[in-house]
Amino acid sequence: MAAPALVALAHGSRDPRSSETIKALVAEVKAMRPDLRIETAFLDLSKPDFQSVVDRLVKAGFDEIVVVPLLLTEAFHARVDVPSAIADATSRHKGLKIRATKILGMETAFLEVLDLRLREALKAARVRELDALVLAAAGSSDPLANQAVARIARTWGTRHRLPVSAAFASAAPPAAGEAVRAFRAEGRRHIAVASFFLAPGFLPDRAAELALEAGAVAVSEPMGAHPEVARAVLARYAVGAVELVPV
Structure with missing residues (x-):
């Protein structure tokens, strides 16, 4: 059979x-x-x-x-x-x-993929120093879904010993740009954003645009x-x- x-x-x-x-x-x-x-x-x-x-x-x-x-x-x-x-x-x-x-x-193994994509973005932007991270995801009207993103963001930040914020491209705050600006208000200047999306599209593009406008030094591509x-x-x-x- x-x-x-x-x-x-x-x-x-x-x-x-x-x-x-x-x-x-x-x-x-x-x-x-x-x-x-x-x-x-x-x-x-x-x-x-x-x-x-x-x-x-x-x-x-x-x-x-x-x-x-x-x-x-x-x-x-x-x-x-x-x-x-x-x-x-x-x-x-x-x-x-x-x-x-x-x-x-949100498998923890996916954090390895996020790291790889972020290293690629940092290399392209010639960035060698980071003092904060933002994990950008799609966002949902379901608070439990957003809480899951926040949890894996904390796990990711712990791996790198850096402060991290979850951000959302729709349906929930903060947006990627707001998360970057919040870190900059604390005096942090080297903030990178990882795109926790499976594939390119409108939402990851919008998250990247807002993050870069707010002063992010690099934004990674989706996992792919x-x-x-x-x-x-x-x-x-x-x-x-x-x-x-x-x-």
């Missing part, structure tokens, strides 16, 4: 860089597990959409699918959009089993297609595939 198919499900964006980055990440996953059927899908705004991917897998003979939501926080998309999309798919295909895993979330992120996708899949096995 074939292993369940893996669908890496991202939100989607009008920015083509976003879907290109997601597809590059999924290519990393495929390279690690060439034995699996692995597909990229999007909830909205990008192609291919989730329903058409499910239809294609069913046509190919798959009756079990593990969906790994490529989301970093347990916000609206994770709680509402993903379950709704899965419900729609299973209602259209009798006998199809779809298991959604936990979101990617990195092996640590690909390994996290496969770890989520492994749990979801086991959960599909009848007890």
Whole structure:
């Protein structure tokens, strides 16, 4: 019996860089597990959409699918959009089993990716000294999602023995520029911002713009297609595939 198919499900964006980055990440996953059927899908705004991917897998003979939501926080998309999309798919295909895993979330291993991207940004900006850090994330109307960002920001700051502030590109304060200005008001002048986003798009661009306007010395690129992120996708899949096995 074939292993369940893996669908890496991202939100989607009008920015083509976003879907290109997601597809590059999924290519990393495929390279690690060439034995699996692995597909990229999007909830909205990008192609291919989730329903058409499910239809294609069913046509190919798959009756079990593990969906790994490529989301970093347990916000609206994770709680509402993903379950709704899965419900729609299973209602259209009798006998199809779809298991959604936990979101990617905020693995401590991702801090290594943040560090790598920030080192790249610091090198490009020829910055050698830092006295504060800002971790910029998407932001949510769900305070628990924002608290999760604040927790990993504190962990990241502890690793570097630097003060750190979480900042948000939407839905919650402070914005990246406000976080940078707050540190500058304390007399800190070498403030770098890490982009805790999976892929480029409007929100990371806006966070970077505001941070640089406020005086940040460097802003990193989003995490992107990195092996640590690909390994996290496969770890989520492994749990979801086991959960599909009848007890």
